[in-house]
Amino acid sequence: MRWTLKPKPQATQVVLMKESLGVDDIVATLLLQRGIDSYQAAKTFFRPGFNELHDPFLMMDMDKAVTRIEHAIKHGENIMVYGDYDVDGTTSVALMSSYLKTRTPNITTYIPDRYDEGYGISYKGIDFADDNEFSLIIALDCGIKAIDKVAYAKEKGIDFIICDHHRPGDRIPDAVAVLDPKREDCKYPFKELCGCGVGFKLITAIASKKGQSVEDLVEYLDLVATAIGADIVPIVDENRALAYMGLQVINTNPRPGMKAIIAEVKKEKLTITDVVFIIAPRINAAGRMKHGNHAVTLLTETDFNLAAKYAMDIDQFNTDRRETDKRITEEALVQIEETKEQDRFTTVVYDESWHKGVIGIVASRLIETYYRPTLVFTKSGDKLAASARSVSGFDVYNALEACSEYIEQFGGHKYAAGLTLLPENYEAFKAKFESVVKATIAPKLLTRELKIDLDIELSQINDKLLRIIRQFAPFGPGNMSPIFMTQNLRDTGWGKCVGADDKHLRVTATQTFNDKIVCIGFGLGDKIDLIKDKKNFSAAYSIDENHWNGNVSLQLKLKDIKA
Incomplete structure (x- = not known):
């Protein structure tokens, strides 16, 4: 992952927000990063209602x-x-x-x-x-x-x-x-x-x-x-x-x-x-x-x-859908590997037997493995139909528009679209789409970006901070759940892989030996070597709660770790 630390607001702005709202540096900074720069704006942000609806x-x-x-x-x-x-x-x-x-x-x-x-x-x-x-x-x-x-x-x-x-x-x-x-x-x-x-x-x-x-x-x-x-x-x-x-x-x-x-x-x-x-x-x-x-x-x-x-x-439909998209994703990954197309700027795969109802989900799944603009095609009547998904920062709609000479019909958004084309145009379209993306995408966009709000110390994490962060919800594009990073962490010696096939990573992290907190990293089991032997590491994470046997404790949900 490519870690990107968001710009910090001016110190004077942070001080004004702290005094106006009676909050600490972290909360004031998070609000300012979201464009919340006054008491009234904060009041609206935390308690949105009918007054925010337009005529x-x-x-x-x-x-x-x-x-x-x-x-x-x-x-x-x-x-x-x-x-x-x-x-x-x-x-x-x-x-x-x-x-x-x-x-x-x-x-x-x-x-x-x-x-x-x-x-x-x-x-x-x-x-x-x-x-x-x-x-x-x-x-x-x-x-x-x-x-x-x-x-x-x-x-x-x-x-x-x-x-x-x-x-x-x-x-x-x-x-x-x-x-x-x-x-x-x-x-x-x-x-x-x-x-x-x-x-x-x-x-x-x-x-x-x-x-x-x-x-x-x-x-x-x-x-x-x-x-x-x-x-x-x-x-x-x-x-x-x-x-x-x-x-x-x-x-x-x-x-x-x-x-x-x-x-x-x-x-x-x-x-x-x-x-x-x-x-x-x-x-x-x-x-x-x-x-x-x-x-x-x-x-x-x-x-x-x-x-x-x-x-x-x-x-039951949803259960059937899960089984179908899992099978098709596996088949699509095999197709990419067999055709040796791992080094392309795009993923374009096709099988006439694939279920049209799940190709959009499959496209999203493929991006998890090969992070690049992706199209999954299947047969639909006498035409081919596809779902397109994109990577953060790249407009797949514009890319498809540049290939419109080969497309019968298309529509959608910056990050998701659908299209149909004639079977005889598939190979020409595939080549054109690859060349358009190759010519227009910034190379850094082909590495997944992790946007980090703030670099903080482990000692700054507490129950009160989590309570306030939860009031930032509902989360989504434009207001994502805050992601923090902390440097110079060490495992206390209890770090291990957990889950089926040791897929996940569980660490008890400390920064000064006076503070320690449990961290869980789903899908990060292959990074166990980075924390072994009490090596220093940096972590990017969201703050969460762990519920176990009636007890509630703070924990960090790891997004990524680095040496």
Whole structure:
């Protein structure tokens, strides 16, 4: 790993923050590094709430969207709520359909089949709307590039409202309203909402016309927080407030479907990390292994007993997903080794039998071994489909754009994207993608970076510091859990490898012999030699708690160690 120590704020700023908040140097510095530079900013940071949410009507086309939906409700039109099959899409559909059903019974939901229809708005979905007399489609977490699909719907007399957060192309679809804060002509003050976040802004705007405030829509925030965590959007500004309040709903009064998932995994108080690694994979597993409809059904169910049954089904989908992505990852690693492509700037692998639903996960797994922009392809009908994942600091979306001559369709974000191409273009695309990345990526980006907030002494770590750090949550991009480093550490002599195959490292570290603390390094077992014979070493870590036999003690969760 490449350790990078974040710049320290000016000493005068640290002193002012210490005096203003009554905190120590470490906390003052951590806050300043996050752009928190006053008492009021700190108050907002530690207790985010409704005041941090922006006026939804600041978003381009919001007034048009609300007017069209109000007209549809008033005249009894049939409305289809359409969304992608991932967590952001299915939570968006659950949110929008649940809210609109409080206003009109003429609502149906539609999630495209990942294998039959692919990502985004489909002709099949539009035909379904036409056959069943739906005159308005509200598309969530997709649609910003659906120029032809929206035109096709218009020919059939079907209007579209698009709620998306992906980057637009050169043209905007000719819809009644296109809500996307990433539109260049949109002046909305926060650009990093997820799809469900855009959907939430729309229902707050609709509700405001009925005299309701955002406080009346709290029950929907468990869905929004789940989408924020799963879609890995920055947890700053409006997202921080939505995630903070949404976690409170998840932990105090979640919807029956969410409660059923939590009951299935037997976890009491969930953090955003739990949402990402416990709730989100289960919701995602429905669209990956079966159909995204199962996730929407679970998330909109009002009867807990029924929800519990659906949650059991989804838990099984998730088990199947884990087994499948493990097998495909192993096959992909063998393919890389057999083709001797370990020294490339990119990883591009393909097998027509690989399950389309897990190739994105496999791409992320491959980056753990070969840290470079990665694409995993499989067969999808008469085309090849791929999921792309990138390394920190490199924009894979831009790289794909540079290869567009070989691509049929693509979309996504800086670090994750999806694409399709014709089989005959695979080798040419693979070569072009390699050359584009090789020419544009900074060599240092091919070494995993560990960003460290502060270099501190072991003696500065205590229970109070951990309590305050926990109040920095929810953590995520833009507000990661603090990582510290300490130098000149030694093992007290009890250091050893633990776990299956001695994969993990357990050390009792000391710096001055007056202080010692237990450290656990998951996956660091191969670094045992660095701490043997009481050699000096440096550690990068987060501060955590160890619960054992009813006792609670501080421990360090090692990220890396160096001689």
